[in-house]
Amino acid sequence: MTDPLEISLALLDQIAAIATDAGQAIMTVYGRDEINVEHKEDDSPLTEADLRAHRCISAGLAALTPDVPMLSEESEGITWETRRQWARFWLVDPLDGTKEFINRNGEFTVNIALIEAGEPVLGVVHVPATGVTYLGARALGAWCERDGERRAIRVRDIGSPVILVASRRHGAEKVDALEQAISERFGPVERTSMGSSLKLCLVAAGEADLYPRLAPTCEWDTAAAQAVVDAAGGVVVDTALAPLRYQKENLLNPHFLVLGAPLARWDFLADVLRD
């Protein structure tokens, strides 16, 4: 029998199926007239959809890979002492963009990543409201699946205008300074806003040139989409331009940039970020 965790297209398909099932669980709540919202200790919102998707993914992964642990945004009681010993694990955000979900603008995602030695080696990002799935693994490639059709995706060279995608609600000031520096270097910049990990997927698919995130996120917010970006030829780097790493004691990510074109084309941004 083959190792069930061999990074294969079959594994990617199985993870995509689990993410799609979780998306269906989310959409049953989305369709209701009223969505009940609670608030977690850090004041971030939590809905029945987050919990349903968490349970669906948790059961799906446990059946598929019983020996591989999972850390989800909605996991409880998993200590650093435990997770520091994991050789590999599933890192999951069952519903990223909960605020977008509550606002019903469709820009929310289901995120499942496989982390090995601190790196996201495989990832699936599913968009329940449109049925689109982004999936990738460095060893295999990156794809976008829509209406049952899967097409290979690839980052693009810097476009004209440069397309900068940013959060709807986080980290605007520093982004203005970056936008200025980019327009001086490459010409006009078009800025669009988007919720959730979809921003990274737009860079992976060659529909945006960069996503600067100069505000907090957690490891589960970015891992799956980073695997897709990497597989599509892009990078996700911190403000010192080093790749983002996972399985840290502190689950907060540093501020980061998602870049489609090669890193060398963007090295001038390091100065802006230092100021």
Ligand SMILES: Nc1ncnc2c1ncn2[C@@H]1O[C@H](COP(=O)(O)O)[C@@H](OP(=O)(O)O)[C@H]1O
């Ligand atoms: N202060 C903070 N600390 C950690 N993560 C934060 C945060 N503020 C926002 N985030 C993360 O940013 C995500 C939303 O980003 P965006 O606004 O770009 O869509 C949230 O995902 P969830 O919706 O899964 O909680 C949340 O995890």
Ligand SMILES: [Mg+2]
């Ligand atoms: Mg999230």
